[in-house]
Each structure stands twice: as structure tokens, then as C-alpha cells.
Amino acid sequence: MKVSKKIATATIQLRRQLGARVATSEDARFAASFDGSKLSFLPAAVVFPKKEADIGVVLALANKHGVPVTVRGGGTSLTGSGSPLRGGWVVDVSKWDKVTIDAEAGMATVQPGAKVAAIHAAAEAAGWFYPPDPASKQYSTIGGNIACNAGGMHGGRYGVTRDFVLALRGFLPTGEAVKWGAPTKKFSAGFNLRDLWIGSEGMLGVITEATLKLIPLPAARWTLLASFADEIDAFRAVKVLFGLRVQPAICEFLDRYSVQCAEAKTGKTVFEGQAGKPVMLIELAGTPSEVADQKAVVVAWAQANTAAFREARDRAEADELWSVRRKCSGAMFALGDAKLNEDIVVPLRSYEKFAVFLDKLRKKSRLPIPTFGHLGDGNLHVNIMYHRENHAEYLRAEKAVEELMKGVVALGGAISGEHGIGLAKSPFLRMQHSAAEIKAMKAVKDALDPKGILNPGKMFEVFKVWEHPRLKIELPWDHK
């Protein structure tokens, strides 16, 4: 992307004000040009802010000169929400990574570049627990987690990022400093722009600090692996489980195709004697006696509702079980060199219908679609596998994604549960939301960002992701 004269002039002014905090080397610009989507757009400069006021400087200049500004943390977004589509300036907050735990109040005050895993570790060291745990947690930062309302495996019982954010500090797109909420569990004073920012994918404000709610660290955990005759049977069984008022901390599901991928790759059977069958991993958490109470209910349920089940004897065996869940994602590349990983959500009442729908989609598209994910909240990762260079497959994959999104919305679900829209899902936003809904969202955007400088071109404009090449690079968080 050519840097326009207007932006080049503005960048000179930016350097004058922020000096060495502004990088314009080819390397720095390339490194900031893409996120986990591998869609790359070269910015004119990358800003590494030292203090909060630097953000105000960047935004004031950007507003004056009409420079696009995209904020990035770990850059792990899978949708392109962190890629600077229109160039301009990238603000890299990944060095702002301080985490402070208030061990009495059970709160964490964090800078936007703090890695989610670092927040987990700091909280746990103080006897507290921060439940949201996206798979990218070793790399993804809390700013991005808030921007995309990240979820993870604990959503069903504990909720998602949104449920843990008490207060935000930051800047409006116009460069004015603001605070939303307070470090308290109640706040009912004025419109709730805190939660409007959460999930807005960096288009409504820049976060410079967040106060997170923590919950007491569960003292005990217990893990069970169950297998089922087929997917419908598994979904039927999980409804029975939830009907018993059991809320597992984690309830992960791998369909037969995911299991078969993992088995083919590792050469081991996931569940001895149940090769190639769908499995469910259930983890209970709480006080030792709470877990013991629930365990009795779950074991009785498993006896009546699973093909086979076994408990993890200890933490090491539990970790062994969990390793299957982690491996299955990478193992899918045996089925195709390209993957469309969609993070759709289906309401519990539609689980069984969705299994039927997905089988039809497999037949119609003639593509492998291994599916796994979070049964506690219906957030399933549907992986449409194809071969990048095979044009016919590529067209069928494109068609299958569209049908998947339509089907999910028809079942009362959501086109994204935790990744957000960014560029990759922009073609489907109109399936989820009516014209009136989108008009309202855009009106809010225009009201808060009148010059349209913050992360422009995302979410509402249809981006034809198929027409754009992706970088052929391996990122640290790519599933091996």
C-alpha cells in the first residue's frame, strides 16, 4: 500500500511529537501489517506508546489529518480485526503489560497488553481465578480479548470476557480521555459505554486500562471422558446433564471426525475400545465437597447416558485427556491444507437439529467438516477443510460457510461466539442483524468516531476475504 502524501505529512508531525516511539522501518511496518488472519496491509507507521497521553496525541493528529488508526496487542485475531486494512497508523500496546491483583477485593487491574495467561497466573498465585481462557491465551492480550469479547472453555458456567470487566480507562476516537464503570460490582450511573466498547473490535475507543472481576480459585477439579454412539446421542445426553442442574466448569465436545483426525495423527485411540467415536470431556470445579456432590450426579448420568466413560485418576491423567482436545485442531490439516474455523453458537434446544444440519452440509459440500467446541454455551468450532489450490473445493468451501451461517441463524444462534466479525465474517453480519440493527450500530459508530479513523473498514463493510491472498507464514499460535 502506497502511503498517501496526507498521511506522510501527518506521520512527520507524529514523529515530531512522539519521537522514537514512532517506528517507520519496513520491518516494524510489516510486523504490524497482519494479525492471526494473515491478511496483511502495510501501515505508514507503528506507535509504541509510553504513557496514556501518547494515545491522545495519536488520536488528535489522526482526527486532524484523517489517518486510520488500528490498535493491536498480541495480534492473534483470526478475523482480521487487528489488521490495518486502510493503512495509517498501528498503535502497538503489547509492551503495556502490567497486572496488579487486589487480593482482598478479588480484582485485577491490567494494562491492555497483558497476556491473558499472565493474568491467569497472577490471579491464581493470589488464590483467585479469571475464567475466560481463549485457546490463544499464551499470546493474546486482554485489550484484544475485551475488544472481541473473547470466551474460551469456561463460558458455559462462568461467562465470557464481558462478564468480568468492571471498569475501563481509555480514549474516545476523538482523542478525549474517558473512564467507564468503577472498580465495583455495581454501577448504574449514565449510559453503559463500558459494555458498548466491549466487543466493538477497536472501532469505538482505545483501552488503556481495565479492572477485571475475579472469582475464588476452585480448590478441586475432577475430569471425566465419555464417548457416544454418535453426535446426536452426545447432544441428547448433554441436555439431560444440564437438566440435572449440573454446570460443569468445562464441557468440551469432539465429533467423530475430530477424534479420527487426532487418532490418525497420534496413532493412539482417544478412548480405548471406542475408536473414532465422538467424545465429551467434562471438568467439575469448586470446593472439594462441592465437586464430590456433583461428581456423584455426573457418574450416575454417565452410566445411563454414555456409550462408555472413565474418570481421570489424577491431574496427570486429566492433562493427558486434555491433550487430545488440543491436538485435534492441528491434526485436521491432514484433511486439507486450508481451514475455515468458524466459531458459531447454537442454543441448547437446537443442538440435535444442528447435528442433522451439519451432516447435510458435509454431504452437500463434499468437504470434511470436523467440529468440536464448548457444549456449555453452544459455541462450536466448525472447521471446513479444503485444499487451497483446488478451485472446485475452494468454491464449495465458500458456499458451505455461507450455508453454515444461514443455518445457525435459522436455529436461533450466532455467527460468532468469541472471534468477532472483523473482515472475515463481514459478509455474514447481515444474516445475523437486520438493516435496522446495523443502521443503529453504524449510527453509534458515526456519533463516537465522526471522522471514522478508528479501525476503519471492519465489520460493516463487506470484505471479500476470498479475493485476498493470505501471508504464507507460521505464527506461534498456529495449531501444530
Added chain:
Amino acid sequence: MKVSKKIATATIQLRRQLGARVATSEDARFAASFDGSKLSFLPAAVVFPKKEADIGVVLALANKHGVPVTVRGGGTSLTGSGSPLRGGWVVDVSKWDKVTIDAEAGMATVQPGAKVAAIHAAAEAAGWFYPPDPASKQYSTIGGNIACNAGGMHGGRYGVTRDFVLALRGFLPTGEAVKWGAPTKKFSAGFNLRDLWIGSEGMLGVITEATLKLIPLPAARWTLLASFADEIDAFRAVKVLFGLRVQPAICEFLDRYSVQCAEAKTGKTVFEGQAGKPVMLIELAGTPSEVADQKAVVVAWAQANTAAFREARDRAEADELWSVRRKCSGAMFALGDAKLNEDIVVPLRSYEKFAVFLDKLRKKSRLPIPTFGHLGDGNLHVNIMYHRENHAEYLRAEKAVEELMKGVVALGGAISGEHGIGLAKSPFLRMQHSAAEIKAMKAVKDALDPKGILNPGKMFEVFKVWEHPRLKIELPWDHK
């Protein structure tokens, strides 16, 4: 208030379209003219919608003719957020009160007029629990609870209304039907206007249906009453308790003045041998063994950190303890015939400083300020008592409220935790929020409600509540 010709004409058109659903009798208009604040403004008409589309009709006409529209449910708001300040039309949704429980998914689908107590009952009958429980729950409706982000006693452990709303159906101020969120625990598709509506006090949209998240009904409860030498001692002790990673379902506090009011009124000592001392009521909830685990921790804490404590032997004795909490509010009227009930929030780290601050405020204002409330989330009800007809007291009360709000914000807290702003707290919004923050909120309002018809004049315009007479009537939920 005189009905302008413009509004009279629009009302004729409204009646033509909705017939008998539009009431214009003096009685109907008076009944809709006030809420729990007893600030009364006569509307031109009251609409009792029969179906969702009726709301669209009302709003389309209101936009065309510039008619103010205020939506009401139970009318229990204490801030005037439900009073039709500018007249126009009141939409009364209190007859829309259907509650449907999804016993497998643990969700409730509710109409906006459903009383919160009815939602509790329906959920509990199905083995589920809806934690938000404002004191007005027998009268207040879920639509208003969502509009004001209501809280109650369970906020510290379980969260507030906002934390339990998954999806909303309703209408934009412009009369277009919209849906926000989905009946799922994850949703990350588009800007989060669901949560922007929550707490917006009926100024950004009209809710016609909500899907609420439920949690498993706690099978066991256990109650403890503790007394303390003074308020600072109580606050110090509760910090120790939370530092032990115990999260009581309820942790209510009554300062010495509240206790003394209750004792004077009932002629009984709240805690035998501890007359006139501040008390704390702690309730644990969960599985029987979880409660047993926590009980051991709490009893050990009580031995080391309270002046005296006693457990409730059974549910009847627990109810007896709770009756004190309910009585203290009404008993305060022995101290004055008027009460400013402020629902401020203080962060845990500032509890002790707040006790010192409040003592100074009592001395300075020479007014009784009994205080009680929710220690789990720092949401304290500060009751400034005065005599309505005593002008000097009235002026000191006015001054004391202002100082209270300033003090709370200086301590990092919030001017409202669960009542919202409405009219009564509009003079203080600028203490909580900066000019930039309020400008952003108003920009959002203008973007979504360009004609400014929905609940106009609330929150952002300073209403001098002192200059307006209040109705001298007794409402069913007035504390006896």
C-alpha cells in the same frame, strides 16, 4: 400540564390506530403520571399495548409529531426515571407479564411487565435461580429492572441484572423492531447494543422481551448474624472475610443508627446483649457440602473478627433475622418525615475511609444518616433524614447529598449502584462523569433517538428535584 395542540392532534391519530388500547381518562393519566419518586407530570394519554407491533405504531407517530414517550412497568423507580417529565404518551407494559422457563438450558424468556418476584418463583419451581432481587421485587417489573440495571442483595457474589440478560427484543426510538444478542451464553457479532440498552433508563429503546440466564438453585442456605464494636471494625472484618476467598450469597450490613431505629420501633434488641451495635447478616448458599465447607471458614472468621455472632438454627430463625433488615428502612421515619435514600457504591479498599467520611458528614450536616446495604459489592443505602417543613434541615440535607456524592466519587465509587440517575440524581452525573464522557453518551442518544422522543429530559438535564413538590400518597412498596 396543558396538552399542546400538536400532541392532542397526534393523540387523536393514535386512538384511531389503537382504539381502546389508548386511555385518556383523568384517572388513567394520573395513575401514569408518577413513579416511586412521587414526582408527577400528567401525560396526554396512556397506551396499553396488546401486541409488539403496537409499540412500532406508537413510536412512528411519536416521531412524526414529536411526542414524548415514556415506558413504564411497575412504576417503582425511586429516581423519577419512570415519570413522564415532558408529558406526551406513557406506554404501560405492566400487563405484558408472561414468564417461560427453559428448564434444560436454564433460561427464562420474559415479557417486560413480568414482576421480578414472579420470575424468581417460576425459576425456583424449575430448580433454577434468578439472583437479582431489588427490595421492590414484589412490584417492580423486569423491563424496569433492565432499564435501571437493578441489583439487590445478591450482587456481590452473583452480579446484577446486566449479568443475566442474554437477549433483548424491542424497538428503536425510531419505531424499528430490533433484536440484540441471542438465547446463548456467547455472542460476539456486531456492536453490543444489548448492554447499551441495559441501564439506559428507557432513553434508547423499548424492550418487549428479554431472555435471562438462570443459575442452578442453591440447595442449601446458612445464615449468620454478627455484631461489631463499631462501623470501622465491621468494615475491617469484612475485608478479612473476603480475603479468605469466601463469597457469601448475601452480606448485609446495618450501621448502629439503622439498628437503633429498628430497636426503637420494634422494642426488641436486634442482637441480645449487643443493643445498638452495628450488625452484619451473612448468608451462604450452594450445595449442602459447599455450604458446610464455607461455614467452617466463616465461623472461624467470626470467632476472631466479630464482637459476637450467632447462627440461625433453622430457616424460621433465619427469616426472623432477615426481618430486622426489612424493618430498619421504615423505622427511620422516626428520625424525620423525609428521607433521601442514596444508593452509592464504594470500592472495598475505601470502606473504612467511607465510614470516617460519613461520620464527618453527620456532624457537619447535623442530620441523622442511618446507613445499611450490600457489603458484597459496596452498594450502601445512605439515608439522609430530615423534616420536610423545616427549611434549615432541608437545606442541610440538600448540601449533605451533594457532599456525599462528591465524597463517594473521590473514594473511587459510584453515585448510583442500582437505582440509576433519572431526575433525582441528574445534578450529580457531572461528578461521576467528565464532560467528554457525557458528550459521548449524549452523542449516542442523539444518534439513536434523533427526535429525542424517548423519556426526554432525564439523566443529562439537571432537574432541581428540590424545587418540585412530591405527591403525598402512600405506595404499596413504601417501607412501613
